[in-house]
Every structure is written in C-alpha cells, then in structure tokens.
Amino acid sequence: LDDIACYTTALSAEELGATENSVLYENSFDSGMVGTAVTNNVDKGVYVHHEETFAGRDGAVFIPYTESTSAPNYLATGISPFAGADTSDGLTFSYYQYINGTIWANDRIALGFAQGERDECKYFGIGCNGHFRFNNGDGGTDSSLSSAGIYFDYTGTNSSITNKKWQLITVSIPDDYHLNVYVDGVLADSIDVTGVGGSGHLAKGGLLDFLTSSNTTLYLGAYIRYWSSLTLVFDNVKCFDHALSAAEAAAL
Numbered sequence: 197l198d199d200i201a202c203y204t205t206a207l208s209a210e211e212l213g214a215t216e217n218s219v220l221y222e223n224s225f226d227s228g229m230v231g232t233a234v235t236n237n238v239d240k241g242v243y244v245h246h247e248e249t250f251a252g253r254d255g256a257v258f259i260p261y262t263e264s265t266s267a268p269n270y271l272a273t274g275i276s277p278f279a280g281a282d283t284s285d286g287l288t289f290s291y292y293q294y295i296n297g298t299i300w301a302n303d304r305i306a307l308g309f310a311q312g313e314r315d316e317c318k319y320f321g322i323g324c325n326g327h328f329r330f331n332n333g334d335g336g337t338d339s340s341l342s343s344a345g346i347y348f349d350y351t352g353t354n355s356s357i358t359n360k361k362w363q364l365i366t367v368s369i370p371d372d373y374h375l376n377v378y379v380d381g382v383l384a385d386s387i388d389v390t391g392v393g394g395s396g397h398l399a400k401g402g403l404l405d406f407l408t409s410s411n412t413t414l415y416l417g418a419y420i421r422y423w424s425s426l427t428l429v430f431d432n433v434k435c436f437d438h439a440l441s442a443a444e445a446a447a448l
Contacts, residue, residue: 218436218437218438219434219435219436219437220277220278220281220435220436220437221275221277221278221414221433221434221435222432222433222434222435223273223432223433224254224255224431224432225246225255225256225257225430225431225432226254226255227255228246228255229245229246229257229271230273230274230275231271231272231273231274231275232271232272232274233245233271234268234269234270234271234272234419235260235269236262236266236267236268236269237260237261237262237267237268237269238260239260239261239269239427240260242258242260243260244257244258244259244260244269244270244271244417245257245258246258247429250294250429250431251294251362251429252362253292253362253431253432255431256294256429256430256431257271257416257429257430257431258427258428258429259271259416259417259418259427259428259429259430260427261297261426261427262417262418268314268417268418268419269417269418270415270416270417270418270419271415271416271417271430272413272415272419273413273414273415273416274413275413275414276409276410276411276412276413276414277289277414277435278309278407278408278412278435279408279409279410279412280408280410281407281408281437282437283404283405283407283408285370285437285438285439286368286369286370286371286404286438286439287369287404287407287408287435287436287437287438287439288366288367288368288369288435288436288438288439288440288445289307289366289367289433289434289435289436290364290365290366290367290432290433290434290436290445290448291307291364291365291430291431291432291433291434292362292363292364292365292430292431292432293306293307293324293362293363293365293428293429293430294360294361294362294363294428294429294431295324295357295359295360295426295427295428295429296359296360296426296427296429297359297426297427298426305319305321305322305323305327305329305418305420306321306322306323306324306416306417306426306428307321307322307414307415307416307417307430307433308320308321308322308414308415308419308420309321309406309407309412309413309414309415310412310413310415310419310420311406311409311411311412311413312411314419314420317331317420318331318332318333318406318412319331319420320403320406320407321420322365322367324357324426324428325354325357326354326357326377326384326385328348328375328387328389329348329420330348330389330403330406332400332402332403332406348389354377354379354384354385355384356379356380356382356384357379357384362431363379363380364378364379364380364381364448365377365378365379366378366379366381366440366445366448368439368440368441368445369403369404369407369439370439371404372401372402372403372404373388373389373390373401373403374386374387374388374389375387375389376439376442376445378442378445378446381445381446381447381448382446383442383445414433414435416428416430416433434448
C-alpha cells in the first residue's frame with residue numbers, strides 16, 4: 197500500500213480526476229536526476245546527487261548545504277514546465293521537501309523559476325519555510341524594482357513547515373496577486389502580494405506570464421541569489437495547469 201489518504205468532504209468525480217489529468221510536468225526522480233547538477237560548495241565531501249532512497253521515499257535529489265551566495269549548490273532541470281500554458285484558471289506546483297538545518301526567520305530560496313544568469317535574472321522562488329520572492333525586472337536591484345511595482349518579498353514564515361521530515365508543499369496561484377500554500381494537503385497560508393511590506397509589493401502583475409514563458413526554467417536549490425543555508429532533499433516535483441482547489445490539494 198502507498199499514499200493512503202482520507203478527506204473531510206466527499207470528492208466529486210471532477211476533483212478525483214482533475215489533478216491526474218492536468219499535470220504539465222512530473223519528476224519522481226526514481227531513475228535519477230534530470231538536468232545539470234552544480235556543486236560549488238562541497239559539504240563534508242557531499243555533492244549534489246541522486247539518492248535511490250531517502251528517509252523512506254524512493255528516488256530523491258540531495259542538495260548539500262550552500263555556504264555563501266558565491267558558492268551555490270543546485271540542480272538546473274533545463275525544463276520550462278509551464279511554457280505556453282493557459283493561465284485563465286491559474287497554475288500550481290507541488291513538491292516533497294526534507295530539510296535539515298537551522299530554519300532562519302528570513303529563509304532563503306529552496307525551489308525557484310528563473311530566466312537568465314544567476315546574479316542578473318528574473319526569478320520567482322519559495323524558501324524552505326514559505327518565504328516568497330518575485331523579481332520581474334531583469335537584474336535590477338530589489339529596492340528599485342519594488343518601487344516600480346515589479347517585485348515582492350513575502351517574509352512571513354510558515355509554522356507548519358518543520359525540520360527532518362518529508363512534507364508535501366503545494367503552491368496554488370489563482371492569479372498574479374494571490375498565493376495559497378498547502379502543507380501536507382492542509383491550507384497553511386493565503387498571501388495577497390499587493391500588500392506585502394511597504395514598497396515591496398507587486399503592483400503590475402506579471403507572475404503568470406513569467407511562469408509560462410519558454411525562457412523560464414525550474415531550479416532546485418540555491419540558483420537564485422538568495423542562497424540556501426540548509427541541506428535540502430526534493431522528491432516528486434509536479435506542475436499543474438490550473439490553481440488547485442483545497443480539495444484537489446488535499447487529494448495529492
């Protein structure tokens with residue numbers, strides 16, 4: 197037996213089948229990593245690598261501790277999972293993560309989407325603890341971009357995310373300005389990015405267009421300039437062609 201789940205509502209036929217039929221991208225890493233593994237900081241002899249099994253799950257990507265912004269460790273998948281997707285019903289991505297280390301209050305990016313070179317790129321990323329950043333300005337400084345309405349930095353931490361445990365993180369994006377975050381199928385945060393922190397908010401949208409660009413590719417680990425201070429392990433990354441409802445997120 198595997199993936200036993202119980203729900204608090206009677207799921208409709210549409211809810212039962214919707215997530216399976218709407219997957220744009222899926223990688224369980226059962227057969228290895230897909231993409232380019234980059235290790236700039238070898239932590240205790242460990243490089244970015246594939247694990248056949250890790251903490252009870254089959255197939256995973258192991259990203260060792262990144263020491264600084266100049267020595268990032270990450271997996272560049274080379275995949276544009278949302279390219280050309282219809283965004284009228286939003287988008288969703290989900291993944292399992294296992295983190296080992298200190299979860300800082302202002303945590304660093306764990307998984308992200310980016311265009312261009314690492315230090316001068318547009319990007320959207322989520323930290324290990326639910327911290328989001330979106331930079332839609334081709335490498336400009338965060339302060340100048342936020343005042344122009346094309347950057348946001350959501351620094352709220354998600355208390356549902358814990359250390360040394362596999363957890364399913366699901367980010368449902370119904371439109372350019374809202375994010376619903378589920379942890380193990382339970383709604384843990386609802387974010388309105390039009391009002392995040394002073395001038396650091398998104399006034400001009402662009403998030404869904406950015407994600408569906410063929411130039412936007414998926415990265416696991418510390419590709420985005422805000423480095424990760426934790427050991428990260430990923431499994432079963434999925435992208436969906438609509439914003440999953442609460443029932444659909446619970447059914448993953």
